[in-house]
Amino acid sequence: xxxxxxxxxxxxxxxxxxxxxxxxxxxxxxxxxxxxxxxxxxxxxxxxxxxxxxxxxxxxxxxxxxxxxxxxxxxxxxxxxxxxxxxxxxxxxxxxxxxxxxxxxxxxxxxxxxxxxxxxxxxxxxxxxxxxxxxxxxxxxxxxxxxxxxxxxxxxxxxxxxxxxxxxxxxxxxxxxxxxxxxxxxxxxxxxxx
Ligand SMILES: NC(=O)c1ccc[n+]([C@@H]2O[C@H](COP(=O)([O-])OP(=O)(O)OC[C@H]3O[C@@H](n4cnc5c(N)ncnc54)[C@H](OP(=O)(O)O)[C@@H]3O)[C@@H](O)[C@H]2O)c1
Numbered sequence: 739x740x741x742x743x744x745x746x747x748x749x750x751x752x753x754x755x756x757x758x759x760x761x762x763x764x765x766x767x768x769x770x771x772x773x774x775x776x777x778x779x780x781x782x783x784x785x786x787x788x789x790x791x792x793x794x795x796x797x798x799x800x801x802x803x804x805x806x807x808x809x810x811x812x813x814x815x816x817x818x819x820x821x822x823x824x825x826x827x828x829x830x831x832x833x834x835x836x837x838x839x840x841x842x843x844x845x846x847x848x849x850x851x852x853x854x855x856x857x858x859x860x861x862x863x864x865x866x867x868x869x870x871x872x873x874x875x876x877x878x879x880x881x882x883x884x885x886x887x888x889x890x891x892x893x894x895x896x897x898x899x900x901x902x903x904x905x906x907x908x909x910x911x912x913x914x915x916x917x918x919x920x921x922x923x924x925x926x927x928x929x930x931x932x
Contacts, residue, residue, distance in 0.1 A: 740859045741866040741884040744876055745783055748890055753898030754873060767891050772919050786825040799826060802868035804858055808875030809833035832875050855882045877904035884930050886911060892922035
């Protein structure tokens with residue numbers, strides 16, 4: 739069974755963006771050491787338009803071969819004229835309003851998105867599915883998340899976009915690994931207790 743992994747940047751107090759959804763400020767922490775970690779451990783999480791100028795677009799996918807994101811997250815790419823932001827992955831965008839995909843490489847999921855994820859998980863293959871965000875889609879897919887990979891940046895936001903927009907409930911996870919970086923960033927992985 740393939741895993742759905744929520745790989746996400748967050749503040750210390752657990753927000754993935756400011757109250758308007760902006761998350762650009764996290765990128766100030768991508769220094770040489772942290773960039774080295776991302777390119778060696780999670781190269782496929784870097785978008786195509788970020789990989790190409792750095793000459794790293796040929797890096798092999800290590801953990802994921804598929805990505806799913808919410809329409810609002812995909813809008814960030816569309817806003818800069820990019821219709822296929824993760825060309826090295828199979829791309830799905832959840833949306834009820836996008837009637838037609840802006841790009842042949844991107845499939846719109848308008849029906850039962852959790853059922854679609856279960857279908858993808860049931861496929862054969864070594865690599866998993868990258869849940870990119872945002873908060874609303876993660877809330878919808880909360881039950882399907884098997885792994886969390888949380889990049890925590892040394893910032894407090896006070897309010898903003900939560901990691902999951904969903905009702906209160908206790909879901910238990912087991913800590914897998916912790917990596918710390920010189921700039922104060924940590925990356926923790928957790929597996930869901932089933
Ligand atoms: N910190 C990070 O690592 C990170 C990563 C990704 C994104 N973000 C931030 O997250 C923000 C966006 O998050 P968000 O929570 O506002 O939105 P989102 O989850 O990206 O997108 C929400 C949209 O997804 C679609 N959707 C969600 N559930 C659906 C379902 N069950 N079936 C069909 N469509 C569904 C709907 O699109 P329609 O309205 O078209 O129906 C909904 O309006 C971005 O601004 C970005 O900055 C942060």
